[in-house]
Amino acid sequence: xxxxxxxxxxxxxxxxxxxxxxxxxxxxxxxxxxxxxxxxxxxxxxxxxxxxxxxxxxxxxxxxxxxxxxxxxxxxxxxxxxxxxxxxxxxxxxxxxxxxxxxxxxxxxxxxxxxxxxxxxxxxxxxxxxxxxxxxxxxxxxxxxxxxxxxxxxxxxxxxxxxxxxxxxxxxxxxxxxxxxxxxxxxxxxxxxxxxxxxxxxxxxxxxxxxxxxxxxxxxxxxxxxxxxxxxxxxxxxxxxxxxxxxxxxxxx
Amino acid sequence: xxxxxxxxxxxxxxxxxxxxxxxxxxxxxxxxxxxxxxxxxxxxxxxxxxxxxxxxxxxxxxxxxxxxxxxxxxxxxxxxxxxxxxxxxxxxxxxxxxxxxxxxxxxxxxxxxxxxxxxxxxxxxxxxxxxxxxxxxxxxxxxxxxxxxxxxxxxxxxxxxxxxxxxxxxxxxxxxxxxxxxxxxxxxxxxxxxxxxxxxxxxxxxxxxxxxxxxxxxxxxxxxxxxxxxxxxxxxxxxxxxxxxxxxxxxxxxxxxxxxxxxxxxxxxxxxxxxxxxxxxxxxxxxxxxxxxxxxxxxxxxxxxxxxx
Ligand SMILES: Nc1ncnc2c1ncn2[C@@H]1O[C@H](COP(=O)(O)OP(=O)(O)O)[C@@H](O)[C@H]1O
Ligand SMILES: [Mg+2]
Numbered sequence: 001x002x003x004x005x006x007x008x009x010x011x012x013x014x015x016x017x018x019x020x021x022x023x024x025x026x027x028x029x030x031x032x033x034x035x036x037x038x039x040x041x042x043x044x045x046x047x048x049x050x051x052x053x054x055x056x057x058x059x060x061x062x063x064x065x066x067x068x069x070x071x072x073x074x075x076x077x078x079x080x081x082x083x084x085x086x087x088x089x090x091x092x093x094x095x096x097x098x099x100x101x102x103x104x105x106x107x108x109x110x111x112x113x114x115x116x117x118x119x120x121x122x123x124x125x126x127x128x129x130x131x132x133x134x135x136x137x138x139x140x141x142x143x144x145x146x147x148x149x150x151x152x153x154x155x156x157x158x159x160x161x162x163x164x165x166x167x168x169x170x171x172x173x174x175x176x177x178x179x180x181x182x183x184x185x186x187x188x189x190x191x192x193x194x195x196x197x198x199x200x201x202x203x204x205x206x207x208x209x210x211x212x213x214x215x216x217x218x219x220x221x222x223x224x225x226x227x228x229x230x231x232x233x234x235x236x237x238x239x240x241x242x243x244x245x246x247x248x249x250x251x252x253x
Numbered sequence: 254x255x256x257x258x259x260x261x262x263x264x265x266x267x268x269x270x271x272x273x274x275x276x277x278x279x280x281x282x283x284x285x286x287x288x289x290x291x292x293x294x295x296x297x298x299x300x301x302x303x304x305x306x307x308x309x310x311x312x313x314x315x316x317x318x319x320x321x322x323x324x325x326x327x328x329x330x331x332x333x334x335x336x337x338x339x340x341x342x343x344x345x346x347x348x349x350x351x352x353x354x355x356x357x358x359x360x361x362x363x364x365x366x367x368x369x370x371x372x373x374x375x376x377x378x379x380x381x382x383x384x385x386x387x388x389x390x391x392x393x394x395x396x397x398x399x400x401x402x403x404x405x406x407x408x409x410x411x412x413x414x415x416x417x418x419x420x421x422x423x424x425x426x427x428x429x430x431x432x433x434x435x436x437x438x439x440x441x442x443x444x445x446x447x448x449x450x451x452x453x454x455x456x457x458x459x460x461x462x463x464x465x466x467x468x469x470x471x472x473x474x475x476x477x478x479x480x481x482x483x484x485x486x487x488x489x490x491x492x493x494x495x496x497x498x499x500x501x502x503x504x505x506x507x508x509x510x511x512x513x514x515x516x517x518x519x520x521x522x523x524x525x526x527x528x529x530x531x532x533x534x535x536x537x538x539x540x541x542x543x544x545x546x547x548x549x550x551x552x553x554x555x556x557x558x559x560x561x562x
């Protein structure tokens with residue numbers, strides 16, 4: 001394993017992030033703050049408590065997940081698509097590194113960025129609503145696992161994409177709806193039974209439920225089911241990445 | 254001299270079945286400058302890309318410094334630097350950062366002195382903090398070379414380093430290449446400018462249609478294939494070559510003021526004596542006689558023509 005190379009990729013990617021720091025940090029922080037104002041204060045005051053938690057606090061885990069998942073995917077997919085797009089990818093292919101090092105470098109950087117943003121939003125949330133975290137370590141674990149698994153997913157997306165449109169279409173048509181319908185802003189138990197059953201096919205439900213459990217000690221599904229779900233998703237992404245590595249799909253001609 | 258790169262029966266068929274390399278065999282000598290000369294689409298980039306790990310070979314083997322490029326790819330690639338044909342750089346990156354990145358990517362620890370040396374060598378030191386997009390085309394190409402040299406490779410591949418570059422810059426680039434050779438770096442450059450091969454190469458390989466047609470010392474190649482031209486300048490303009498002088502080897506210059514005779518330096522009889530006496534017999538008066546050695550270009554054009562025939 002060429003750790004120097006991994007470090008180089010990681011640092012280079014993090015630099016790109018800090019160069020556009022205003023854009024990288026401010027955008028998600030502002031948009032989440034708006035959610036807090038609109039849903040937490042304005043509308044939230046007219047909504048009853050959900051499962052004994054004030055609505056403003058209830059949506060915090062979902063909002064963090066929404067941003068962290070979106071950021072992980074876009075960071076990782078853009079990170080690996082960009083060198084393909086401008087043609088600097090050849091350097092990665094000609095370097096004395098294998099695909100594993102490329103994955104660790106890019107996915108590591110993408111996950112770190114998403115994690116930083118997730119933590120910033122968490123801190124922002126404290127300014128708007130009263131929350132306490134029941135299981136801080138579990139919360140961190142969920143956060144880290146989510147950033148890694150969705151960065152892996154984003155990496156695959158970036159390798160697959162042939163243009164910017166393809167890069168954005170999957171998050172837009174698939175991921176965003178799954179997150180919004182995954183209980184970011186409501187509890188699954190609030191849905192009619194039919195929709196509750198349908199929701200169980202949405203993997204994001206397990207994530208948000210587990211993450212919410214870490215905050216409030218209440219969940220839509222058992223927390224170990226959540227953990228299992230995210231591990232399965234990670235395993236699936238790793239399998240695809242292993243296959244890409246074996247076949248050189250969309251990488252080497 | 255020992256070979257630092259050994260290519261054995263290398264074949265590459267792209268998806269769709271197009272065979273871009275049809276069994277290339279080549280030994281590249283340590284410390285030499287080898288120019289691979291060939292028209293567009295000859296397979297030059299494919300050959301380089303395959304050696305450097307950007308495309309995978311369909312069959313055949315390549316070793317660099319004794320390391321197989323597939324089985325022992327880490328050791329092989331550490332020895333190689335690649336300057337691609339296209340200028341591919343991140344526009345918003347700073348020069349020194351991209352060079353540092355390349356060094357790290359090849360597994361070398363960050364070393365400010367080494368980076369400075371490379372940047373100075375390519376006259377990029379004052380531009381080290383400039384963003385790539387602020388640089389001229391020639392400077393960008395230097396950055397590409399600096400990136401390729403950042404990990405001290407023993408073998409440098411330059412894919413058409415002077416394509417679309419003006420004469421001044423081209424000469425500049427040749428100086429850089431000569432400097433690298435002096436440091437013992439083996440250099441393989443592809444080009445379709447013959448004067449480039451002629452100016453800096455030790456050996457020339459001619460590649461066309463995915464086949465390496467020949468590899469030879471540049472001087473020997475020019476001698477072996479060399480044709481000379483004899484220009485017989487006349488005192489008065491003529492419209493056609495006199496019947497008594499008609500031959501394939503003789504033609505009239507465009508302005509009608511000279512006869513141009515092409516002959517082979519290798520031939521036992523060049524036919525010059527006979528020609529000159531026949532010119533006199535035809536009643537033409539000579540003003541002067543000039544000979545010219547044909548360039549690599551003529552050789553190349555002849556070669557590809559013969560090959561196509
Ligand atoms: N990715 C590719 N897929 C299919 N054919 C290709 C690809 N790259 C190059 N070729 C073909 O292979 C041949 C050799 O190309 P190349 O190696 O780029 O030539 P050169 O560098 O000598 O101009 C050309 O006919 C080209 O069209
Ligand atoms: Mg080419």
